[in-house]
Amino acid sequence: MSEDSEEEKDLTDLSDEELEDLSQDFMEAMPEALGKAMGVDFFGEMSEEEKEEFEEDFPEQIEEILTRFRDALQKDSEEEQAAAMFEVYEEMTEEFFMSEEDKEEFEGDTGVEWLVEQLRFSIEGSRKSMEELGHAEYFDIIYGFAVDVFESGQAGDVKEFYDGLDDSSQRAALQRVMNPVIMEYYDYIKEYQEITDNEEARQYIEMYYELAELVKQILPRFIAVLQIVSGREEAYDDLKDMRLNNLLQKLESKKYSRFNKLAEGIDRELRNSIAHRDFTVDPVNDEIEFRDRGELVAEMSYPEFQEEFFKILALFNAIWVFRMILNYYRLQALPRAIEELRKQESGG
Structure with missing residues (x-):
């Protein structure tokens, strides 16, 4: 593709x-994107032979996938395109993602049905994790909302909003599949199930602040979805520039009463105290003092603060998993929708 082209070409025009050049570019960018998204050195554990094999085979696989999608999108009608795209998803899933054991276990089922099962497993795992933290109610609020969005026929509008966001990079795509923050923090609390000294207390404090910042990043999208579903024009561009406190005020307003409980997942005074480094860890009494502009706003034992951390972790997890739940229901309905399209095309 020429560098001086005025605008990017659509996939169908490539x-x-x-497509071969694009696949090579994807291969070269993927290790760095994976490293940033997942916090791992993609080539770190590979031998030189394995690295060479990957660099030779992976672009060919990507080119094959892109070619199949391009050909499907070049069908004459939207119905034909949808049916062709479904077949591509089926083939790609079975060929590149399902192991031989999976194929035996799901014999007679489609690749999409296997994907649905993987999503269901991930969603159930998310709820179990939040239940272990003591805050499954956050998940239940989000899950119920996602079901209502799907059943009301508004899932397409929400998907269109998400698709329109500037997050189509490989890094963002990887993070939608597997959230590295959740993995990292759950690993830490599994190893340090109780705060026993000042070093662990400080680590929990840092993680609390990081989670507050991450909630600030994803809340604008979720509130924009609430606006879309309630029939108002979404104001994402304004929301993403708001302070965390203003976003939480929206979430706890009367018009979003269903979601007021979520706003309790963050203690704003704790967050501000940590942000301004205005706290003191007392290892003698196993306590932490939090101040805001010099004024004491909270004095917590290690277990009390750990409970606050569990709340914000569960909150972040719940909001993050919303899109996965919505995709689960949309994907679950896809085979039936495609079958209806095929019947219409055949006049059946």
Whole structure:
């Protein structure tokens, strides 16, 4: 693809040579994107032979996938495109994601049905994790909302909003599949199930602040979804520039009463105290003092603060998993919808 082209081409307009170049670019960018998204060195554990094999085979696989999608999107009608895209998803899932054991276990089922099962497993795991933290109610609020969005026929509008956001990078795509923060923090609290000294207390404090910042990043999208579902024009561009306190005020307003409980997941005074480094860890009494502009706002024992951390972790997890739940229901309904399209095309 020429560098001086005025605008990016649509996938359907790309030639075989351009798809080959795009696949090579994807391969070169993928290790760095994976490293940033997942916090791992993709090539770190590979031998030179394995690295060379990956660099040779992976672009060919990507090119094959892109070619199949391009050909499907070049069908004449939207119905034909949808049916062709479904077949591509089926083939790609079975070929690149399902192990031989999976194929035996799901014999007679489609690749999409296997994907649905993987999503269901992940969603159930998320709820179990939040239940272990003592705050499954956050998950239940989000889950119930996602079901209502799907059943009301508004899932397409929400998907269109998400698709329109500037988060189509490989890094963002990887983070939608597996959240590295959740993995990292759950690993830590599994190893340090109780705060026993000042070093662990400080680590929990830092994680609390990081989670508060992450909630600030994803809350604008969720509130924009609430606006869309309630029939108002979404104001994401304004929301993403708001302070965390203003976002939480929206979440705890009367018009979003269903979601007021979620706003309790963050203690704003604790967050501000940590942000301004205005706290003191007392290892003698196993306590932490939090101040705001010099004024004491909270004095907590280690277990009390750990409970606050569990709340914000559960809150972040719940909001983050919303899109996965919505995708689960949309994907679950896909085979039936495609079958209806095929019947219409055949006049059945």
